[in-house]
Amino acid sequence: MAEPEPNANIQITYEDDGRRVVTWNRYRPDGSAESVSHRFPDMVSHHYAPGGVGEDLRLYSGGFIDGRGKYFEGDVSIVWTPSPRVHVSGTRELTEDDLGDLFAVPSGPGIWSEVPEVLVEQPDNLVPPQPDETYEPAEPPAVSHESIADRVVGELGDRSMDLDSVTFLIPNGWDAGDGSRICSPHNLLQPWPGRMTTSGDGWTATFDCVRAMDHKAWRALRDSAGARFTHIGQLTRTDGSTFTGEEALQVLERIRLGLMLGLGRRTSCFLPVGYRNGQPVWASWRTLPVDPYTRMHSHWLSWETASAQLGDILAKVLDFTGDGARKEALTHALAYYVTTNTGIDSALGLGLAVSGLQLLSYFHFVTEGSYSSATWKVAHTNTEAEVRELLDAMNVSMPVPGHFINLAAVQARTDGGQRDALGTVICMRNHIVHPVRGRPGNHKIREWAEAGILANYWLGLALLHLVSYQGDIRAALADGVHHDGDDLLPVPWAPAAIGTTWSAGG
Structure with missing residues (x-):
């Protein structure tokens, strides 16, 4: 357990349950002292220390073997631009044996080329420590040399070995005011509300916001449209048993799905490092796409x-995705939701959202319900009927929100204004999915946008319904300006909402 820097005012004791108690004296203006204490834990530490916005993260410096089996000296880093990737750079001296490589014809499986794997030196079979930030690569040799700068992947250690815990980093996470308090082992006197813990399907995940992420840092991340690691995570088995790196990767993928549902955009669990008896014995160097940070992507x-x-959403997703078929359905439906939510042509976004609702309706009523595929087709002769049955089951009423004035204008001129919000949205969607000469499909951009916003909101609700989330959500589509904490409402299928008229407009 890390101890603070020496300070005569700090006293550290431990309670019977092992919790640390930090006590110090705080002095008043008149010179008198009062004793202050806290029991906040240290934040989770990770093998790699996160940096600032757009700051590359060096993972390794030294000798490595590239995908061709050639030995180089150089660096392996996470770089953010033009997209997140593991990047290797280095040099080596050329030999006579290398001349034959100049005339080699590259070959590969069809149109695909595999990302090469890098192999690094591992003294004592441990994950090498993060290089010193002051490290400077050596000058290229004076003789003939070859340089490499390439995207790579890497895995250190054996993913089948037993692990006690895994830590990881999350880029472009979330800003929250209700985290439990943690502190840095190097400064025990300045705790901050940074921790979220959740459990599901026998796993416990802890997420700690790094100390640097104050309000100014979140604004800078938002305004830059860049990327940085904002949270450190830790994964363990709830019962304290061991697990393999392979199992950890599967669970981290399920956590990624939960984060996408909760945040409405793409992020992931980067650079997992596995520990056994406190030693880093396994690591995976891979990346996935990351969307810019903004709170506006989250409806909830x-x-x-x-x-x-x-935390509640992640727990529900972990429980739900323990079944492979359910995980697959959630994965595909989330692809529709996040793609539409993070920015796409308005008309196409509307079509994608409706397709996602169709997917979830079929999964709910046929895959996991009482309908057979044949009876479903007989009972639902069109897309609107399929989606309507799902939204009805969710207790979602479907008037056009009063402040969606552009969608209301479309409603008024569609079938004499007899269609509700869903009917109007489906009619607009049919204009682009089934184009017919002479049928009006040239809606204005704001009309497409409001229809797409509403359809994607329904899709997001259907995803929460899929994983049985019962908590409150932000009234994201309500009219007017709302303040955090004053704009929460229960999901429409929650007991508190049953029997009420629930609509997206709040």
Whole structure:
């Protein structure tokens, strides 16, 4: 357990349950002292220390073997631009044996080329420590040399070995005001509300926001549209048993799905490192796409309750995705939701959202329900009927929100204004999915946008319904300006909402 820097005012004791108690004296203006104490734990530490916005993260410096089996000296790093990737750079001296490589004809499986794997030196079979930030690569040799700068992947250690825990980093996470307090082992006197913990399907995941992420840092991340690691995570088995790196990767993928549902955009669990008896014995160097940080992508999270809400969503997703078929359905439906939510042509976004709702309706009523495929087709002769049955089951009423004035204008001129919001949205969707000469499909951009916003909101609700989330959500589509904490409402299928008229407009 890390101890603070020596300070005569700090006293550290431990309670019977092992919790640390930090006590110090705080002095008043008149010179008198009062004793202050806290029991906040240290934040989770990770093998790699996160940096600032757009700052590359060096993972390794030294000798490595590239995908061709050639030995180089150089660096392996996470770089953010033009997209997140593991990048290797280095040099080596050329020999006579290398001349034959100049005339080699590259070959590969069809149109695909595999990302090469890099192999690094591992003294004592441990994950090498993160290089010193002051490290400077050596000058290229004076004789003939070859340089390499390439995207790579890497795995250190054996993913089948037993692990006690895995830590990882999350880029572009979430800003929350309700985290439990933690502190740095190097400064025990300045705790911050940074921790969220969740459990599901026998796993416990802890997420700690790094100390540097104050309000100014979140604004800078948002305004830059860049990327940085904002959270350190830790994964363990709830019962304390061991697990393999392969199992950890599968669970981290399920956590990624939960984060996408809660945040409405893409992020992931980067650089997992596995520990056994406190030693780093396994690591995986791979990346996935990351969307720019903004709170506006999330329909559900209110800053004052974001940790509790997101923790609940993640727990539900872990429980739900323990079944492979359910995980597959959630994965595909999320692809529709996040793609539409993070920015796409408005008309195409509307079509994608409706397709996602169709997928979830079929999964709910046929894959896991009482309909057969044949009876489903007989009972539902069109897309609107399929989606309507799902939204009805979710207790979602479907008037056009009063402040969606552009969608209301479309409703008024569609079939004499007899269609509700769903009927109007489906009619607009049919204009682009089934184009017919002479049928009006030239809607204005704001009309497409409001239809797409509403359809994608329904899709997001259907995803929460899929994983049985019962908590509150932010009234994201309500009219007017709302403040965090004042704009929460229960999901429409929650007991508190049953028997009420629930609509997206709040």
